[in-house]
Amino acid sequence: MSENVVVIYSGGMDSYTVLNKAIREGKTPHALSFNYGQRHKKELDYAARVCERLGIPHKVVDISSINSLVGGSALTSDIDVPEGHYEEPSMQTTVVPNRNMILLSLAIGYAVSLEATKVYYGAHSGDHAIYPDCRPEFVEKMNSVSKIANYTPVEIVTPYLLESKTAILADGLFMGLDYSETWTCYNGREKACGKCGACQERLEAFADNGATDPLHYETVN
Template sequence: MKEKAVILLSGGLDSTVCMAVAKNLGFELLPLSFNYHQRHKRELEAAAKVAAYFDVSKHLVIETNMESIGGSALTDDDMSVPAGNIERDDIPITYVPARNLIFLSYALGYAEVSGSNRIFIGVNALDYSGYPDCRPEFIRMFQQLADYSTKATTQDGRRIVIETPLINFTKKDIVLLGHQLKAPLQLTTSCYQGGEAACGQCDSCLLRLKGFAEAGLTDPILYDDRSE
């Protein structure tokens, strides 16, 4: 019987490649996605397509209303997604407060109930938008918390490990790995605007395009003509 792994699947490039890594390692995939009332709900459609591509037995989607907290251009209608600037040093307004902390907490509970000893998350700390919950320090601290916060870990002798196979990868590295593993990159979406065609202008689009260009590959998704 295959060992199970919970995969945090957003429908984006990084999480899809992360899922391909887990598949390549031989895990039974338990993808977990979130409807957090994000403006770009197109990512949920992409996540469903990616899950279907991997022929998983179950794709769990949890609703958690982070719109009520607000404070992010990805959840607030009165905040606009800014033009991309991948050279910035500050944390952009597309940061969603405590998002990965919340997502990993749900994933930890799902791992405990499903009998999974692994949680895969596609965070990376090199070519990214500066979010504090994508850093190795955050993952290390959450792992320490996870080791003491469930019945599985405190009574049953299990250790649920947070796996971050992409954390030291550039977007070029991620694109090349996805290409090597035949991940369905054509089904993914990264754009913060959430349109049928990617805008090509937001931070996420710029980082994605940079990765494909440096990898010498053509991005298979559709972009808005205005981004040309």
Template sequence: MKTAVVCSGGLDSVSLAHVMAQQGNLSRILSFDYGQRHRKELDFARRAADRLQVPFHLIDMRSVGAALTGSALTDDIDVPDGHYAEDTMRVTVVPNRNAIMLTIAFGIAAAQGDDAVATAVHGGDHFIYPDCRPDFTLAFAKMQRAALSGYANVALHVPFVQQKKSDIVVAGARAGTPFAETWSCYKGGEVHCGRCGTCVERREAFHLAGVEDPTDYADPDFWRSATRGGGQG
């Protein structure tokens, strides 16, 4: 099944690309530049495509992203420290981001003859991001069947939607994902900050998965105080 993977360059989506490649299903990697302040992640997405020897499509959405104001990921707003399960993290929502990206991805997949589009949304995203939840993915898949009816049959593949990030680490490790070649931090510095929601979640996921974390964090121990139970599990 020829599958296009929507890939930000982060741990989840790069792991998904490696899982699809291991299964012999990866057809291409699609990434989106929407003016995100941490756009260095796109370099890691391109490296994944080169490593897995598939075409890389970088879609320029900067003009669209400029209109999606009010997010700490696109505007001059401080990215908050702490766990995703905190209301302060709602400032990182980019409205309709996944819906927009997936719509474009389905168009490309249909044009290129792919059978599916895969995205790495997972259970840890549900609290903050409405377009990462199971209800959204089911509705979107139904909408695309109608949108492409009679032209193409492209499925939406969301293997992690009911899983935890630690499950993704385990799956990625089994598929040989080079985790050091992924970028998660929303602050986009020289190294992962270790304090923003995605850094905390990343650090916690490796701990819960029992997999060595190769990431260089500016504050490698902050996650313990930011996670419930001090990161024990």
């Protein structure tokens, strides 16, 4: 019998790659998505379609009420989404306070209830400059707590923690993944904007891999 694992699955390209990596490692993934009050739900729609196609369990948990406590981000509040590269200081407005600690805590609880021993999430090196809760020191400390917080230890697995989005995409392309099944843009319009940090990083990853992004962009195609 394969090992049950929980995968925090946003519907974006990083978590999509992590989900498929877990499957190829022979795990039985239980996908967990969160509505935390983000400005659009398009990623969640993409996540639902992928899980339905793959026939894997998928829970979407509404925790949007936390915005009364942790608002002030361009991803959750009435603040303009900044344009520009991910590493520019303006991108700090996209930080949702304590988001990954909250999401990981819930995922760990879900893992315990499933008798799963691992929680996967898609932190990577491109996030380190802006998001403290994607940095190696955060993952290390959170992992230590996760292993003692319950009677059953749960390991936090971050396959791409030290890798770039370019490397993540390279691995996904090697696995033959179809990235039209993912959404990355911070805006939820019909086409991706091509200007926000998430779009720019995604487009750079495809360019670095000599590949064409299957998504349609307002400013690119």
